[in-house]
Amino acid sequence: MGDTPKYDDEDPFDWLVFCPSCGAYTELGPDGKPTCNHGYEHEPASSPAGHREHRIRIETAADHLDLIPTVAGWHWAEWGRVDPKGSVESWVEALMTKTNRDRVPATWIAMFDDLPVGSVSLVEHDMPDRPELAAMSPWLAGLYVLPTHRRLGIATQFVTACESEALRMGIARVYLYSSTARPLYERLRWERLADDFYEGESITIMAKDLNSAKLSGTATA
Numbered sequence: 001m002g003d004t005p006k007y008d009d010e011d012p013f014d015w016l017v018f019c020p021s022c023g024a025y026t027e028l029g030p031d032g033k034p035t036c037n038h039g040y041e042h043e044p045a046s047s048p049a050g051h052r053e054h055r056i057r058i059e060t061a062a063d064h065l066d067l068i069p070t071v072a073g074w075h076w077a078e079w080g081r082v083d084p085k086g087s088v089e090s091w092v093e094a095l096m097t098k099t100n101r102d103r104v105p106a107t108w109i110a111m112f113d114d115l116p117v118g119s120v121s122l123v124e125h126d127m128p129d130r131p132e133l134a135a136m137s138p139w140l141a142g143l144y145v146l147p148t149h150r151r152l153g154i155a156t157q158f159v160t161a162c163e164s165e166a167l168r169m170g171i172a173r174v175y176l177y178s179s180t181a182r183p184l185y186e187r188l189r190w191e192r193l194a195d196d197f198y199e200g201e202s203i204t205i206m207a208k209d210l211n212s213a214k215l216s217g218t219a220t221a
């Protein structure tokens with residue numbers, strides 16, 4: 001088990017916004033708009049400070065195996081209720097098997113100043129108990145961003161990175177299901193396949209063709 005990451009009390013995100021055009025965090029000007037002038041919508045900063053720029057790095061979990069207990073702990077807290085027979089230990093063990101570098105199943109971690117702030121995985125299947133969906137693979141799964149770091153574009157970066165990595169692995173079509181984040185995926189040009197009910201929730205199954213579609217990174221509309 002790795003050391004638990006330490007987070008500063010001061011939240012740097014209260015005066016930085018992520019600009020998808022720059023692909024980076026940018027300071028807010030006195031008018032409350034990003035100083036890069038790309039005009040991306042955001043909420044006003046509460047405490048603007050001196051110039052400082054941060055870039056979220058999306059890195060393979062293969063290089064951060066010591067962080068798997070931390071990441072699996074987030075997942076367990078968020079989704080553990082769907083696995084009454086499981087435990088945080090079993091989720092650590094399961095996530096450890098999804099840490100390939102160049103093939104599915106693989107996981108990526110968002111690092112901010114060397115602290116992990118989110119994760120996403122590509123897995124063979126995210127609805128394995130649905131035999132009628134067995135031919136659909138792989139799936140984007142486990143998209144998670146720490147509550148303190150949300151609405152900064154990190155999930156958007158994750159989806160973009162996942163699409164690029166999948167394409168690099170020779171994958172042409174990726175699937176996912178979501179109960180809450182459908183607007184996020186729609187904005188990134190994922191296609192709705194079906195509405196369903198799964199693990200006690202209404203969900204939408206979605207897909208994206210990576211060869212024919214522009215990758216999400218270019219989408220800001």
Ligand SMILES: CC(C)(COP(=O)(O)OP(=O)(O)OC[C@H]1O[C@@H](n2cnc3c(N)ncnc32)[C@H](O)[C@@H]1OP(=O)(O)O)[C@@H](O)C(=O)NCCC(=O)NCCS
Nearest residue numbers: 017042043143144145150151152153154155156178183184
């Ligand atoms: C869903 C989740 C991953 C989103 O993470 P996130 O990093 O906040 O996502 P993003 O910042 O990329 O986008 C979220 C929204 O914030 C908006 N946003 C992004 N940066 C922003 C900024 N600087 N200012 C204001 N809004 C911003 C985006 O437009 C997006 O809006 P949309 O929902 O209309 O598409 C996160 O809320 C989470 O981990 N939830 C719990 C787990 C979960 O539900 N996972 C999804 C499983 S499918």
